[in-house]
Amino acid sequence: MEAVCCNLEVDVNGEEIFIVDKKIIASYSGRLSKLFGKSNATTRNLKVIFHDFPGGAECFELMSRFCYNDGRTQINPSNISLLHCAAQFMEMNNSVSVTNNLLEQTEKSLEEINYWTWPELLAALKKCQDLLPVEKSSGVLQKCLDSLARRLALATEASPCPSNSPESSGFRFSCDSKSTESLKSSLSRATWWFEDLLILSPILVEKAVKSMVSQKLDHVIISRFLLYYQKSRFYTARPDEKRKVIETVIDTLYTLNGSSVSGKTLFGILRVSMTLNINKSSRKKLESMIGSQLDQATLDNLLFPSPYGINYLYDVNLVLRFLKAFMHGGISKVFGVRLGKVSQLMDLYIAEVAPDPCLKPSKFLALAMALPDSARNFHDELYRAVDMYLEVHAGLLEEEKLKICCALNYEKLSAEACVHLSHNKKFPSRSAVQALISQQYKLKSLLHGTNNSRSLTDSPSTSSEVRSKGKKDEASKQVVLYAGKLDISSESEKLRAHLQGMQWRVIELEKVCRKMQTQMAKILKSRVSSHGHTRSLPKLCS
Known part of the structure; x- marks a missing residue:
């Protein structure tokens, strides 16, 4: 047996120094073989320093044992990664025989991983x-x-x-104990x-x-x-x-x-992450996930305190980013019930942040107009939030107030809200006039429907009469509401006179309808008593 000559000093990552036989190690390592070349010199005091040997001293020792044991070693799950990395680093794939090739041996052992x-x-x-x-x-x-x-x-x-x-x-879990145990087991x-x-x-x-x-x-x-x-x-x-x-x-x-984790859980993660200063990329991903499920959120979920250095009471910019993420998929994907839920949630949120004296008009307006007009069927809640904001921010210029009022769709305000707005000194006079004009169009539409009800039909219908009467009553109520209660400025006197004229017109139409209905009832009664059966009569008023 050839004597072992310890003529190579190997420094492994500064952890440990090994004294080995250069010839033995180089015979298995292509890396060392190329380093020493074909020289057979027996120069002593050779030294190799590795700064990035994978696995450090432990890995080098395993590799050395393989070389000193004639290319044989026990490969198991706990050392296979060490040996494989060492074989790659030391280029131990130059052996003709697979038996003595450490890289081939480790890869062959990996084929048994399923066992x-x-x-x-x-x-x-x-x-x-x-x-x-x-x-x-x-x-x-x-x-x-x-x-x-x-x-x-x-x-x-x-x-x-x-x-x-x-x-x-x-x-x-079900109340049934067997079912409960089964689910717990699953x-x-x-x-x-x-x-x-x-x-x-x-x-x-x-x-x-x-x-x-x-x-x-x-x-x-x-x-x-x-x-x-x-x-x-x-x-x-x-x-x-x-x-x-x-x-x-x-x-x-x-x-x-997206459905694999609930919105409530995501909000919990967000609150934790805010104390850890996570990177911008992860923060953006989390906000995007929350925004896509914004219709599951509650008002409490959205009330995050404003970041340090910003005077707002709540983090309005965060909610705006949620809304942007929610709308990112396009209106066609969020239209319907989901969009309605988010609009209701935003009305609550806007009302919550409106009293904040530090909230700038631009931020308030951004919140109010973040959703499309189709998201809200009525603007009464939004009107109340605007009213609250204008009350707290009484020092706003007229121009700033008008910009904020642009968020309101006056045609979607109820009659009561319009009356309140017309008396509301916090709102610009132009807004009050716009609200009245929009209601005027509504009244014209109702009265137009009343006039159409005078057309003759072949078969009277009690339900249609009731509907028509309901329309007339509504029209009459709204005319009275506007003509009797509104304190309209001098520039709108013509509008007031027109509303009063519409009121009297509705009253006269009601009188005519009641008179014609009485006559029809008498005719119907006489026909039944004389012929024993009824005949279709023209519908004079419905």
Whole structure:
């Protein structure tokens, strides 16, 4: 047997110095072989310094043992990533024989990954994590993650969890004890791996989730794992670690289906993230997710205090960004019930922030006009908010007041609101006139309908008579309301006279209708008594 000559000194990352046989190590390492060339000189005191050897001293020792043991070593899940990285770094693929080729041996062992036990797979992942970022390029990490995701997907299919139901935001157990136990068991089977993956770093969690998504694991289960991970890691983490964890959770949730996490949960994450100064990209993603579910929010959810350095009581800019994200999908996607809910929510929010004396007119107007006009059927609530804002900000110029009033659609104000506005000294006189004009058009429309009711039809209908009478009563009430109660300025006297004339016209029409209805009743009664049956009569008033 050839004597071992320790003629090479190797400094591994400054951790430890190894004295080895240059010839033995170089015979397996292409990197050292090229470094020393074909020289057979027995020069002593050769020294090699590695600053970035993967896995450090532990990894170099494993690699050396392989070389000293004639290219044989025991490869297992706990050391396969170390050996694979060392083989790549030292270029240990130059051996003709696969038996003596460390890179080939590790890759062959990886083919058996599906037969590893769950603890062995976790041990391999933990070791890969310790080797980051070098491990990224080795391929061992990705194979471990893919194997993990496949196992979780198979386990979920075998034991489906009720988490993907419409009420997945919280498990609602049945009162029946058997049903309750069954659901608890299903929940346990679907989430048994949560605790095991707490050993993973945020970087590895993000990679693991990508593999889970590729294996079509239920997004609701994934989102619950991420929330569990965040909560568990926060107990012992430092502020900078917490920031990294929550950024990872946000960035990963953003890649999942929007319905996999509730709006309430997202608002909770936002409140936590505000104390950690997370990066702008993650903050934008979180706000986008919240905005897409804004119709699920409540007023309390939106009342975030203003950031440091801004005088506003509440963070109005944040809510404006929520609204922008909500409308980002286009009006066709949010039209209907969802848009109606958001408009009601915004009316409440605007009324809440209106008394803030520091809120600038431009910000108030931006809130009031953030949604399209079609979002609101009525503008009474918005009018009250504007009224409140003008009361608190009494020093505004007339021009500024007019700009704020542009947010109101006077045609969507009720008669009562218009009357209130006409008496409201806080509003510009031009706004009062616009409100009256819009109501005038409404009255004309109602009266036009009354005139049309005088047309003759072949078959009288009691229900149509009632509807017509309701229209006339409404028209009469509104005319009286405006003509009798409004204190209109001198520039609008003509409008007042016109409204009074409309009132008398409605009264005269009602008298004519009542008289004609009485005559019709008499004729109908006489026809029934003489012929025993009725005949269709012309409908004179309906």
